[in-house]
Amino acid sequence: MIRGRVRQVAALRWRTGGLLFAVLVIVALPYLITRGGSQQSLAAGERVTRSAEVQALVYRIADQTYDSETAIQHLLMDDPSGHAEVAVQNTQRMVPDLLDQLRRMTEDNPDQARLVERLGAVENGRLALQQQAMRRYQQKDAVGAAQALHDAGTLYRTEDVADKIVAGAEQELQHRREDARTQSRDNSAALALTALAQLVMLTIVVVVSERQIGKRLRAEVGERQAVQRSQMILQAVREPIALLDHHLRTLLVNAAFSELYGVPEDSRAEHVDDIGQGAWADEILQQRLRDVLLRDRELWDYELTQRTVDGVERHVVINARRLQQQDSESPALLLTVSDVTARALVEQQVKELNHQLEGKVAQVSDVNRELEAFSYSVSHDLRAPLRHITAFAQKLETHLGAEVDATTHHYLGVIRDASQRMAQLIEDLLVFSRLGRGALRLQAVDMQALVEETRTLAESEAPGRHIEWRVESLPTVVGDENMLRTVWQNLIGNAVKYTGQCKTAQIDISMQRNDGGDYEFTIGDNGAGFDMRYVDKLFGVFQRLHKASEFPGNGIGLANVQRIVMRHGGRVWAEGEPGRGARFHFTLSAVEPPSPDGWMAS
Known part of the structure; x- marks a missing residue:
């Protein structure tokens, strides 16, 4: 312009x-x-x-x-x-x-x-x-x-x-x-x-004058049309708009302003004190409006509660800026009003819901802490009786000596095996409990080195196996090294375990950046796989989709993986098909994860 x-x-x-x-x-x-x-x-x-x-x-x-x-x-x-x-x-x-x-x-x-x-x-x-x-x-x-x-x-x-x-x-x-x-x-x-x-020269003057007169006439017609269009738009806008002079008297109001405050659209020189039965009588607001006129300061999102002519109390947001009139040396004030009553009610409801949610979260946190304490206490208290059962079963077998028959020997073996399995379950439960309570020790972790270390350990525990590894280049992330080592040990250990019946096992480890910019790690194999109908059970504690006689384990490893990944601000999921292998995915932030309440970084 x-x-x-x-x-x-x-x-x-x-x-x-x-x-x-x-x-x-x-x-x-x-x-x-x-x-x-x-x-x-x-x-x-x-x-x-x-x-x-x-x-x-x-x-x-x-x-x-x-x-x-x-x-x-x-x-x-x-x-x-x-x-x-x-x-x-x-x-x-x-x-x-x-x-x-x-x-x-x-x-x-x-x-x-x-x-x-x-x-x-x-x-x-x-x-x-x-x-x-x-x-x-x-x-x-x-x-x-x-x-x-x-x-x-x-x-x-x-x-x-x-x-x-x-x-x-x-x-x-x-x-x-x-x-x-x-x-x-x-x-x-x-x-x-x-x-x-x-x-x-007279000819040129006449021709130019005629052209200028024609342009002036066309400009005046265009200006009149523009004014008419702007007035149509102004009147069609559902947001109340008013133009005030330097004495805060109305020069122009649109239909929405007239309807909301009961001001005739052709109203002129009506002071804001008289508009809307005192809806604009707020002294602080009027002083802000005068500052806009005198100091050319824009008024942004001034919130006010008004009672309009329909008797409804409304929450409005007021914006104002100074305009220079072309036909006058005195400035004018453009005033816009936004009715945010519905938004204010929603915000109030959201505040109340957030308050309720904070209470629920506190309750859940207390329950979780109690459950973890209970789990730790139970697991710790069960270890002593279990050791007694195992020890006395061994003493009983030694006391009976050669006189023990096959049935008694079998019963004692069942007691011994059951106590050992229960001891392992208790140990895993203690590890799971510690993963929820221990502090994160954040540092730079070379995921490539962790995978190589875990792969070497897995191969040493599966002698004679033919395993084809395809490992892509992996980045360095920020996290707890011991916890992330546990993640790789569980996922790679599962891949090696569930490909045990394959003549040639194929294990692929890769990484890509997802749409959010986070690292997405994938471990895929060609092993036994699983039915996607039971995918929700994979990450539960002591949940298994295969018999222990087919593949050993106690069903807590993936639960540990999920807890560790979630504590690092990521998520974990799986895809599989029976007999065609499985693919496990987990994400980690490409930047240092935040430290929520109860976390500790060293």
Whole structure:
């Protein structure tokens, strides 16, 4: 949204700049061209006028010089005139001033300036001879005066230089007139191009304006449609939503808010204190809402119990955040309400059930501890009488000696075997009891080494057997080494035992990672197997699926396996089929298992 707003501002700036440029081209360029043409035309006119003035000054200088000589000639011809001496004096005074004006007017033309300087030199010489002629005339030397006047006309030919100056001025006048005509044509062409540029720019402005107007209209239509859709969505949302101003008065509410708190959907400027018959009168909540407006802090999951207009007491969760209104400098507050009454009731029920469950677990733990203590006590107390039975049976057999008959010998053997079997059962029961009470001594355990050790022991106890082993690479885990050794001894021992009737026993040991990331170990064989209908009995204490005459054992090994694996946080299960072998699986965590109550790690 922010990026779109930035792009709109940038586009508006570019459009404004383009419009200003178009105005500059349409208005300023013609003005500048017209002004430049006028200034050039004025300059050309001034240059033409100056050329004419140069010609006039040259003619005036020449006329003034000729008038002075004519007045002197009249004096020499005894035709005196009272104005002759005045004419000579005027010429002597005016010609230098006229020459100075001529110099200033031709100083921008080097050729003309040189001719003017030459004209000045000629005029100075000629005026000097005229003064000499006047002095000689005044001295009654008519011949000398005539000679001086003749020399002035012969030596200093003003008309030659004046003709050159006039010719140059005439030529410059023609050039300047031609330049003026060229400038006029250029101005006309520039004005035509300017008019064309104006037409093009006006066309572009009109086209762009029409497009912008079209885009603006489409944007306004889209905005109205978006507003309508957002209002439809807002009203369709079943979660109560309200928009408040900076005084916590309503600006907008949706249908769910109106229905829950009894506020009309077109309600405006209604303070939260007046909403829902005091449902929002909580001072702490209002202070939190003001903090959201003043400090721009979002309010997350504020829990509150409200009594709504339907008289129901509800548990609600309130969230609020500050929004900046586009048409106002004051911020607004977006308020959302979630009714969690059902969840609160469920949580309360869950708490009560958890409390009850904790009590049950404590009771079960007490019962288990009592059972383990009872089992240990019974097993320990039974060992002494059993030893007495075995000892006295042996003494009785020794006392009878050779006189004992076959039946008595058989009975004594049964007593002895039964007592030994019972002693083994008691020993296994004590081991099972210790597995439930002993502390776990967690450490790094190399499962590969344990399997190799157990396999070597199993092969030594089954001499002459042909067993094919397939053992994959096994990891190092964290656990109690002695307990995990017991697991492998029971599982591998069972695999060796129940493949005793196979010509070639096949035992596979593998590991893989399950979906939860834990290690899953598998021990498979091709032995007697079992019926899956009785799989639940496998891990029970003293539970057997085969006769003792077929496969020896007391049925407690798998119970020990299950207890050890469960204490390590794993689980154990089995798969089998009669005559086709069995597969036992157990899992161990890939990380250090947690230590529950009653566990100890060293």
